[in-house]
Amino acid sequence: MKQILLGNEAVARGAYEAGVKVVSSYPGTPSTEITEAVAQYDRIYCEWATNEKVGAEVAIGASIRGARAMTCMKHVGANVAADPLFTASYTGVNGGLVFVVADDPGMHSSQNEQDSRNYARAAKVPMFEPSDSSECKDYLLRAFDLSEKYDTPVMLRLHTRVSHSRSVVELGEPREMQVRPYTKDVDKYVMMPGMAIKRHVVVEERIRKLSADASSDPEAVGAHQVIRRSGSSLGVITSGASFQYVSEALPEANILKLGLIWPLPVDLIRSFASEVDRLVIVEELDPFLETEIRALGIPCEGKELFTLQGEYSIRMIAHALTSNTDPARGIDSKDLPVPPGRPPVMCAGCPHKGLFLALSRMKVQVTGDIGCYTLGALPPTSAMDACVCMGASIGMAHGFDKATDGEDSKKTVSVIGDSTFLHSGITNVINAVYNQSNITVIILDNSITGMTGHQQNPSTGMNIRLNPAPAISLEDLCRALGVESIRVVDPVDTALCQKVLREELDKPGVSVVITRRPCALIPTGKGKKEDRTTVNYDSCTACGACIRMMCPALTEGSDKKPVIDWDTCNSCGLCRNLCRFGALTKGGRES
Ligand SMILES: Cc1ncc(C[n+]2csc(CCOP(=O)(O)OP(=O)(O)O)c2C)c(N)n1
Incomplete structure (x- = not known):
């Protein structure tokens, strides 16, 4: 079948x-x-x-x-x-x-x-x-x-x-x-x-x-394939997706397609090279095959024709190796008639947004980590100073603290998601406690591994097959690691987030603030339909505070006042908390 x-x-x-x-x-x-x-x-x-x-x-x-x-x-x-x-x-x-x-x-x-x-x-x-x-x-x-x-x-x-x-x-x-x-x-x-x-x-x-x-x-042994074409003196060594591009871009070329790309079939490569006048290596990213083949003393071309960065395409290869510059030959995805790019933004109802609004108002330094919350580095909040790899946020905050003899600890927080904390944040907390750091760690607990498409993790209470599993308590875990001050807040309440963070930043030692609210795209995070936001246009002054939040459910109308898309609104209420004029309310229809 x-x-x-x-x-x-x-x-x-x-x-x-x-x-x-x-x-x-x-x-x-x-x-x-x-x-x-x-x-x-x-x-x-x-x-x-x-x-x-x-x-x-x-x-x-x-x-x-x-x-x-x-x-x-x-x-x-x-x-x-x-x-x-x-x-x-x-x-x-x-x-x-x-x-x-x-x-x-x-x-x-x-x-x-x-x-x-x-x-x-x-x-x-x-x-x-x-x-x-x-x-x-x-x-x-x-x-x-x-x-x-x-x-x-x-x-x-x-x-x-x-x-x-x-x-x-x-x-x-x-x-x-x-x-x-x-x-x-x-x-x-x-x-x-x-x-x-x-x-x-x-x-x-x-x-x-x-x-x-x-x-x-x-x-x-190697799943290698030699494709010989009579009448061509060009030989290409390639593998993976590049093979597909080469096959379409150069239908007349001889091709050595490698299946096992390490270790290389040295004798096969030598014999293929001896059959062609011009040998070209087509491989995305590093000149991996090219370096090895040159080291064998076999003359070839590679990265002088092609870039070390990004993906290749049929057209790119055809342009580099043939006189065929026909724009219809091969399609680059960037040429397809798709709507123009838009900046990535957090989803409607994303619990991370409230926290990042609080951080941007507090004007603190934020050592970041990898997850949906990395979008906090971009407008509208622009509240992140560094992001390197999973788990690094806490170590970097500790580094800020030690580099300034504690001076920066009152204005630096690290942000890390629940899955990332369990992946590689725990040992960093142990290090910070052990080495007497003064840092404030924010664990953004949205009850899921959001960024990669909603996988369960040890704190969610379910396993990969969605069967019940023991749920690790982040509070108990942090307490066991030696953290003395642990607070839990709802990130939609930005004012409370600011207050709690200010108190924790002022405390010595390692503090943990857990911002807890499920991701808006999982069943437990879905808001009630009757709680969606309504605009009271009589009270609205068109100040733009809600629009600047860049919620995908909220757009600017012709009179500069907000228009709510009820299909997208997830009832989080963050915009209501932001409105100083009481113009955004819960439920009802747009007036
Ligand atoms: C070493 C490593 N493994 C996997 C990934 C892919 N990845 C990026 S963020 C992330 C986890 C995000 O989950 P969480 O920390 O809970 O934050 P959320 O996206 O839910 O806000 C993963 C698995 C990665 N970037 N680096």
Whole structure:
């Protein structure tokens, strides 16, 4: 049977067909839907882990115990999971073990554009890169077989275009995989120097053998494909989504399409290069293949023709390598007739907005974190000074405090979401308490992992399959970490937020303020229809305070007075709290 699947859904299908037993992941665009789709297969145990390192360690444990296991993450998640990954390369596996990492060229939803292929090389683990949904499934099956055959974790590299595109996939039957017997093997699984020194030799030998096998049996081992076209002296080496662009942009070119992009099939590359007069490497982001191929002494072109940044397109490749500058050739998404861009804003009823209005009025310094609330850095609130990576907000506030001998602590707060706090904020609070910091930490608890599309987390009371699960109390947790002052406020009450924050900023030590209100897009956060806001135009002075809040439910009418879109209004009441003239009221119809 055939189905049209997202690349991410095809990876999940591959896990099902490969007989995977355990999947533990942390969400992150563009990888999130893989684990959500895995949750549809009852026979796979799957979970949201607290972070990527935890997810990787769960998968490593399941693999050593004999089950096929997988962990999925976005590219920056690989930074968090890098510690276990690098040493899992040394221990090898028992049941097959796959790390799925989804890159985001063009940064559709990320804070940087790092290239995960560098991790495969640095950790000395093989990596496959599919170019469509069918290959997502096929390469994942290959990755599990290769993992067990070569006793190594394997990485599967996706990127946004492949994760989030749909194409046809031929479905297969799931394999019946038994959990393999487990035998205690200290030399293999306990990585102390004495054992690790010996395992490093194994790792280097493994990668050499894989490279040789991928050259001598390119299709079977590496899923490599050589597409020869008579009459052309141009050869292109490529992989992933770039292969799709090259195929359409250069229908006459010879192509070496790599499936296993680490380690490289050196002999195959040499022989392909010898067949063409001009060799061009087409790859998004880093000159990864190009650097390796140049190091082999093979002349080629790459980044002198193409950019290191963002996504490629059919047209870009055609323009660089052919005389065909026909604008109709290939379509760039930026040429499509879509409505003009608009600045990203928080949703109607977003609980984070009230807090950020309070922060902008207080004119405090805000060390930020990653989540929906990062939008607080933009107008209308513009209330964020720095944002680096998940969990960094609290450490940065502590840094501000120590850098100024405590002077900045009265005017600096850190903001962090519930999921992000549990991901990597906890250890920062411990550090701040231990090192006698004077910081105020705001945990924005909207009862969900909002930014990545509403995944459960350990404080929400539900697991990935929406079954009841123990809910961690953020207050109890912070108390256990040594925080003495913990306050809970409703962020829609901006005046109260300001008052509480001012009091906490004035206190010595580490304070935590939890702003609690569910995300407006989850069932518990949906406001009542009868509580939606109405405008009393007789009282309205057209001062613009509510319009400046940039709520998507509220637009400016021709008389500069607000017009409420009742389909979008989520009844949060923030605009009512802001109106000094009593012109915005609850319920009723617009007068
Ligand atoms: C290391 C890492 N993993 C995953 C992500 C993707 N990501 C961005 S924000 C976020 C969590 C947001 O949830 P929360 O902190 O609860 O804030 P909310 O969006 O709900 O306001 C995730 C998982 C990331 N940016 N970095």
